[in-house]
Amino acid sequence: MPESRNVPKRKTRLSLVWVVPIIAALIGAWVTVARILGEGPKIEIVLKTAEGLEAGKTKLRYNGVDVGEVTAIRLSDDHASVLATAQMAPHTEGFLVEDTHFWVVRPRISGANVSGLGTLISGAYLGMEIGQSKETRREFEALPEPPVIAADVPGRYFALESPDLGSLESGTPIFFRRLQVGQVASYELAKDGQSFQIKVFVNAPYDQYVTPNTRFWHAGGIDVSLSASGLSVQTQSFLSILIGGIAFETPATGPVLPAADAGTHFDLFANRANAFKPAARDPQTYILVFRESVRGLDVGAPVEFRGIPIGEVTNVTARVDARTFTFAAPVTVRLDPQRLGVAVGGLAPGQDLETVRRTLIDSLVAHGVRAQLQSGNLLTGSRFVTFDFFANTPPARADWSASPPELPTIPGQLEAIETQVASIIRKLDAVPIKGVVDDLRKAIVQADGTLASARGALDSAGNLVGPSSPLSAQMESTMQELSRAAQALRVLADYLERHPEALIRGKAGEAK
Amino acid sequence: MTAVGVSALQLGLQSCESCGLLSRPAAGIADGLCPRCDERVSFRAHQSLQRSWAFLIGAAICYVPANTLPVLATNTATGTDYDTILQGVALLWSPTGWPLALIVLVASIMIPSAKILSMGYLLISVQRGTTSGGEQRVRLYRIVEFVGRWSMVDVFVDTFTAALVQLQPLMSVEPGPGLFFFAAVVVLTMLAAESFDPRLIWDAALPSGVLSV
Numbered sequence: 166m167p168e169s170r171n172v173p174k175r176k177t178r179l180s181l182v183w184v185v186p187i188i189a190a191l192i193g194a195w196v197t198v199a200r201i202l203g204e205g206p207k208i209e210i211v212l213k214t215a216e217g218l219e220a221g222k223t224k225l226r227y228n229g230v231d232v233g234e235v236t237a238i239r240l241s242d243d244h245a246s247v248l249a250t251a252q253m254a255p256h257t258e259g260f261l262v263e264d265t266h267f268w269v270v271r272p273r274i275s276g277a278n279v280s281g282l283g284t285l286i287s288g289a290y291l292g293m294e295i296g297q298s299k300e301t302r303r304e305f306e307a308l309p310e311p312p313v314i315a316a317d318v319p320g321r322y323f324a325l326e327s328p329d330l331g332s333l334e335s336g337t338p339i340f341f342r343r344l345q346v347g348q349v350a351s352y353e354l355a356k357d358g359q360s361f362q363i364k365v366f367v368n369a370p371y372d373q374y375v376t377p378n379t380r381f382w383h384a385g386g387i388d389v390s391l392s393a394s395g396l397s398v399q400t401q402s403f404l405s406i407l408i409g410g411i412a413f414e415t416p417a418t419g420p421v422l423p424a425a426d427a428g429t430h431f432d433l434f435a436n437r438a439n440a441f442k443p444a445a446r447d448p449q450t451y452i453l454v455f456r457e458s459v460r461g462l463d464v465g466a467p468v469e470f471r472g473i474p475i476g477e478v479t480n481v482t483a484r485v486d487a488r489t490f491t492f493a494a495p496v497t498v499r500l501d502p503q504r505l506g507v508a509v510g511g512l513a514p515g516q517d518l519e520t521v522r523r524t525l526i527d528s529l530v531a532h533g534v535r536a537q538l539q540s541g542n543l544l545t546g547s548r549f550v551t552f553d554f555f556a557n558t559p560p561a562r563a564d565w566s567a568s569p570p571e572l573p574t575i576p577g578q579l580e581a582i583e584t585q586v587a588s589i590i591r592k593l594d595a596v597p598i599k600g601v602v603d604d605l606r607k608a609i610v611q612a613d614g615t616l617a618s619a620r621g622a623l624d625s626a627g628n629l630v631g632p633s634s635p636l637s638a639q640m641e642s643t644m645q646e647l648s649r650a651a652q653a654l655r656v657l658a659d660y661l662e663r664h665p666e667a668l669i670r671g672k673a674g675e676a677k
Numbered sequence: 678m679t680a681v682g683v684s685a686l687q688l689g690l691q692s693c694e695s696c697g698l699l700s701r702p703a704a705g706i707a708d709g710l711c712p713r714c715d716e717r718v719s720f721r722a723h724q725s726l727q728r729s730w731a732f733l734i735g736a737a738i739c740y741v742p743a744n745t746l747p748v749l750a751t752n753t754a755t756g757t758d759y760d761t762i763l764q765g766v767a768l769l770w771s772p773t774g775w776p777l778a779l780i781v782l783v784a785s786i787m788i789p790s791a792k793i794l795s796m797g798y799l800l801i802s803v804q805r806g807t808t809s810g811g812e813q814r815v816r817l818y819r820i821v822e823f824v825g826r827w828s829m830v831d832v833f834v835d836t837f838t839a840a841l842v843q844l845q846p847l848m849s850v851e852p853g854p855g856l857f858f859f860a861a862v863v864v865l866t867m868l869a870a871e872s873f874d875p876r877l878i879w880d881a882a883l884p885s886g887v888l889s890v
Contacts, residue, residue: 169691169700169709169718182728182872186735189861193738196746196854222758231757 205253210267211306215247217271217289225251225291232257264296268308313350319369327433330361331383332409339365340384340412343402346371376415376422380440381433385409388436448499450569453536457576459494461548468498470552476500530563530573538577691718722874729872733796736865739858746855748835753848761855785831792866795821806881818875825867832860
């Protein structure tokens with residue numbers, strides 16, 4: 166039997182193979198540690214509904230980048246809301262701060278926006294907006310709707326106040342010179358229920374055009390106004406016709422102001438005309454008592470002085486005197502005399518502004534200034550109040566004892582015409598029509614006789630100039646004579662024209 | 678079970694595992710080289726139990742991440758989905774797809790774990806010197822050794838899928854980190870089975886004193 170060759174026996178008792186499980190353990194430990202360390206924070210989001218969300222599938226995205234995944238969805242203990250647990254990607258701790266917001270992105274189609282169409286295919290996901298706060302947070306409440314304006318868009322928020330929401334909603338565009346420069350962010354009814362607080366966002370760089378003097382107005386739809394200057398149609402863009410909008414503009418007149426601070430409050434006017442109506446700087450309230458019908462005189466009707474608007478009607482009431490049964494309509498008006506250019510300048514020392522104004526108005530009234538109702542529009546029957554100088558008016562005085570002070574009025578033009586017509590009719594009434602008619606009849610009979618004798622006279626005159634009368638024959642022969650004489654004259658004139666010397670020398674033929 | 682005849686060890690002979698030649702070791706020295714094929718010969722495989730244990734423990738460690746880490750990353754238009762083996766089974770498990778799910782379950786989860794458990798049992802029984810059931814244990818060992826190579830089916834399927842499903846940008850499939858550990862489990866269990874010397878199963882039945890390994 167052959168013998169195997171000899172090799173020195175190895176001394177090692179512990180095999181090198183043990184390296185294998187050690188390496189395996191190390192790699193396994195490293196992977197586990199890396200996964201634990203690499204795991205981002207877990208957060209909980211409170212939602213109204215989990216519609217479209219799926220545990221293990223629904224992602225959390227920030228600007229289109231996956232930053233986490235919903236790992237579990239369950240009902241809250243009171244079954245009122247849904248709690249979604251999400252596993253965030255590593256290194257996202259900095260995103261999860263106090264003012265970070267989450268919302269569910271679903272396909273949304275509202276007037277101005279179509280968004281989230283991608284989710285039709287991919288399913289809903291959770292969008293997020295990273296806040297600026299330093300406070301960390303792990304439990305969030307999802308917004309009911311995606312925010313209209315992302316937090317990192319440069320621009321400024323402003324607050325508008327409007328008694329009426331119009332067709333505004335979040336996302337409604339804001340126009341500056343018909344360019345869309347912002348959106349309505351949100352709105353809420355004021356606590357007293359009297360107005361809406363509308364939060365609007367104007368993108369940079371257009372926010373610099375919003376100054377403390379800027380006017381905002383509802384620019385939705387088509388604003389058609391019929392005025393003395395004709396039909397005017399105001400619109401912003403096609404979009405705003407469909408879904409409404411807000412426009413703003415700064416009046417060209419007036420001081421150039423720096424851009425308004427973020428959060429500045431503005432009034433939102435119903436239309437452009439209202440927005441640019443100069444604000445009354447020194448409004449005064451007066452009462453005008455009309456003794457005629459005030460039908461057609463509405464609150465807001467203009468008060469003019471010779472066609473210049475100086476104020477508006479603020480109230481129309483009625484007053485009946487129970488003893489005399491006379492009707493009166495006290496009309497409250499708010500006047501801004503400064504619009505007339507009646508500026509009370511340079512007060513002398515010791516003079517009171519009120520006294521000066523009273524003196525001025527008293528002297529105007531003394532010169533015949535009266536308030537009168539006039540028809541503004543024949544179609545609608547609307548009326549307005551006008552002040553003018555009226556000659557031959559009974560003297561009157563402004564009643565400063567009343568509160569507010571009462572200014573004298575005179576009846577309107579229609580009223581005056583009516584009065585005149587009535588007086589004419591009264592005079593007609595006084596005329597003795599029967600006697601007049603009898604006289605007329607007698608006169609007619611006499612006239613009949615006169616006419617008969619006149620006809621006889623005319624007949625004899627006719628006989629005198631008839632075709633067979635001697636007068637007529639003589640006339641004819643006389644005419645013929647005249648005709649011949651004219652002919653002879655013409656011949657003479659002809660000859661003289663050719664031979665002017667004949668006047669001196671006589672006819673040439675005769676001379677020879 | 679009764680061992681028939683005597684073992685080579687009892688006669689002081691070594692068998693070459695490569696060519697099967699029986700040889701007598703050089704004077705007083707246990708290990709040497711086969712005089713016919715130059716293969717290293719010994720009475721029993723060198724440090725068989727220790728090596729087998731090492732590989733087996735390595736495989737058992739890798740088995741955990743192989744099942745917890747994703748083996749497949751599916752990129753679709755809607756995002757990336759990561760699937761572990763068990764999630765894949767759950768995904769396939771449907772009234773019509775259950776046979777496929779069963780195949781994956783058996784080939785990828787049950788067989789590797791069965792292999793690890795079987796090897797562990799064999800090693801422990803040898804160390805404890807269990808004398809009974811040697812024949813069954815040898816059969817078990819042969820099954821483990823035979824099945825070992827087929828466990829790579831999963832790795833193959835995964836790599837094929839990753840290579841074939843590349844419909845950028847609509848869909849693509851990439852292997853995940855779990856696949857590396859799964860392959861390691863398969864390789865390490867094979868090595869553990871390879872390192873195990875089945876002759877040790879019978880040694881327990883030998884009279885004490887003969888064993889000098």
